[in-house]
Amino acid sequence: MKLKYFIYALLILGIAYLIYHRISTNNKTAMENGGKGAGKGAGTPGLQVNGVVVDTSSFNNQLEITGSIEANETVALKSEVSGLVTSINFQEGSNVSKGTLLVKINDRDIQAQLQEALTKQKLSATNENRSRQLLDKGAISQEEYDTSLADLQSLKAQAQLIRAQLAKTAIYAPFSGRIGLRSISAGEYLTPVKTIAVLSSINPLKVTFSVPEKYMAQVKNNTSISFSTDGYSKTFKGRIFAIEPGINTATRTLQIKALADNPGGELLPGSFAKIRLSLSTLKGAILIPNEAIIPVLNGKTVFVSRNGKAAQIEVEAGTRTAESIVITSGLKVGDTVLTTGAMALKQDAPVKVSVVKK
Secondary structure: OHHHHHHHHHHHHHHHHHHHHHHHHHHHHHHHHHHHHHHHHHOOOOEEEEEEEOOEEEEEEEEEEEEEEEEEEEEEEEOOOOEEEEEEOOOOOOEEOOOOEEEEEOOHHHHHHHHHHHHHHHHHHHHHHHHHHHHHHOOOOHHHHHHHHHHHHHHHHHHHHHHHHHHOOEEEOOOOEEEOOOOOOOOOEEOOOOEEEEEEEEEEEEEEEEEEHHHHHHOOOOOEEEEEEOOEEEEEEEEEEEEOOOOEOOOOEEEEEEEEOOOOOOOOOOOEEEEEEEEEEEEEEEEEEHHHOEEEOOEEEEEEEEOOEEEEEEEEEEEEOOOEEEEEEOOOOOOEEEOOOOOOOOOOOEEEEEEOOO
């Protein structure tokens, strides 16, 4: 019996030793593997990003905005009276001079009224002359003469009124310009609500645009602008001639108009204009690429590299161009601003920066 228990004890001790040896071996292996992994991680480089070194330069402060092209003068031609159109004296899309007869409306009934009024006026003038002679001889009273004179003056006023109505049957060009497509035909009954055509003066043209109120002190009359349209690849020139005396409270912008020569009639009213307005020239300005800016709730931030790590800092920005933006505060000369990897970067993340020349 004692031998049996002795063998059992040896077996238990042997199993316990095997378990202890196995656990020790596993722990040793895990520690070795862990040490190798830590060493490998420690040698891994940071996120590969591009960056630019902040420097100062002169910046020609040009504001890029959008606007629209308008006719210098434009009017929808309409008749003041109703009647049949007897003649149309213009070609659609042609240039007309100020005072040119464009449309004539049937005026025969008004002409007849005028002849009747003139006949009555002539008879009244004869009566007034006779009454004056009789008054001079004392044959009639002053009251009787005054009555004949009042009749004459009333008929003269009536004739003038008919002449005014007669003048409304002829529609003349109020200014020189290009006339558009007509919407009437000869023989049509024209009413005052019907538009005959649109007359526009397109040389020069007006360019209308707005700028944010923060630039209002830098915008003056006679300032030159350049602009382009989708219809032409070349750039056109203009000059500011009028500035609204107040700020639009809804948009917080200042409305401006410029004049641009259009001798060939290339530009058309209603076109979309991409405008460049030259403001002041900034010396010692800090410019960084647009892609470096990260919009946040309370403003703008950028990432810079400091001691091999990314640091996110707040900045204040000024004018933006198609490629870069002016930084007014938050950066200093010598800072390395990161221009790529913004979505993957975090505060104090290790980075490896490839400096790109601006």
